[in-house]
Amino acid sequence: MKRDNLFLSTIYTLTLATILAWSTTNWAGEDLSAWILPSVPVPGDNPQSEAKIRLGKQLVFDTRLSKNDSIACAHCHVPSAGGGGLTPRAFGHGGELGRWAPSWINAAYYTSQFWDGRAASLEEQTGALPGHMGPITAPGEMAGNIDAIVKRLNAIPGYRKQFRAVFNEPATRENIAKAIASFERTLIARNAPFQKYVKGNKNALSKKAQRGFELFRGKAQCAICHTPPLLTDNRFHNIGVPQVGPLQKDLGRFEVTHKDEDKGAFKTPSLYNSATFSFQTHDGAFATLDELIAHYNRGGDPSNPNQSSLVQPLKLTTREMSDLKSFLESLTDPSLNQISRPNLP
Known part of the structure; x- marks a missing residue:
């Protein structure tokens, strides 16, 4: 019996050590520098001052x-x-x-x-x-x-x-x-908590937001289009957003390229400060992040013949959707929401 207990204790210790090692690698030791926002490109004929x-x-x-x-x-x-x-x-x-x-x-x-x-x-x-x-x-x-x-x-x-x-x-x-x-x-958005986190401040994100980050680049498949470090691939996709507003039809990128594959496709936006937006998507079809996440979770609109094949049901749980939202909230740089009107000549 003592031998069995010793064996089980050893297995438990090794398993726990493995879990802790994995946790340390993913939450503390992982190199996240690829997610740090780079210097802004500035055209040669318009230098900053x-x-x-x-x-x-x-x-x-x-x-x-x-x-x-x-x-x-x-x-x-x-x-x-x-x-x-x-x-x-x-x-x-x-x-x-x-x-x-x-x-x-x-x-x-x-x-x-x-x-x-x-x-x-x-x-x-x-x-x-x-x-x-x-x-x-x-x-x-x-x-x-x-x-x-x-x-x-x-x-x-x-x-x-x-x-x-x-x-x-x-x-x-x-x-x-x-x-x-x-x-x-x-x-x-350099002062967003997520930017502080990827620069080494592991206290900048809550555990809930950290779980959301793992979902963002994993099960939720967000990072397929919202790629690091900008959280946009600078490309155009039809994600099955319902057409609302005064336009009967908005063909999006197709009006520029006249390519059939661009029908209803719109630019992948950066997600920074999106938690403070009044509306989401190109036509304001969703008023909250919850609505937007739910749209993706159900696989967009499968009846849309032009919807990207990248949009598939995610099968996120209620907790996972909440965690993902917490991560998106960590992308908010509050200083950019406090810009005030300057004195004018």
Whole structure:
């Protein structure tokens, strides 16, 4: 009997040691550096400077870049809502639009802009550059006349002085775009608890969020598209989101590429600060992370003929869905939700 007890005790000790070793490797000793957000890519013709960033921040909060001085960029990209829209679809001079205003957080890492990727850079997506329709000049959005905006900014002493200090010339379409893009390149979620965790602070995440991280890159299959370190593969997928809002049909990326495989496909967004979004997905079809996780858990919409084969039922338990949500909440950088309107010239 003593021999049996000794044998069982030895087996128990070895098993416990194995579990503890596995736990240490996965929770404490694992190299998670691949998940650390990298330096932001900056184009050679638009280097960052503090003065340019300050100017760009003023411009995104200034309604004078729109028709009738009525809409600023920050009216749709609301800091307190994670840089996204407060309504399921954005509103502009054309009334309700067809898509939710996506977050500007970590947009600097995207290789293309907008849900359908029709703009190649942050500068292009402003709508200030010739030949590139975007929020500032789009008739249904801010509906600004860019030439009139340039003239107006140069007539404001404070702006005129700032543009000359930053660019050595008055305001131009190009410099407006560059200043706004420079500000947007600072909106990086480096202070999110998850970023602290992957940099070595193992107390930055709760055990619940840590379990959610394991699910994120395992059973929940999130990391197939939300790849490290950016949590986006910068590609486009149809995930079976229901079509809601004023549009009868939104073909997404197909309207840009005209490839059948892109029908209903939209860009994989970064998930940083998504727990503070007012709505989720390209058309605001889901109001909460719980709804979004449930959508993925049931395999999206199998009746959608264009849904990606990557979307499959996950069979997550109630606890697992709750853990996954806790991980997504750990991606919130609270400082980015506290950006306030600066003084304007």
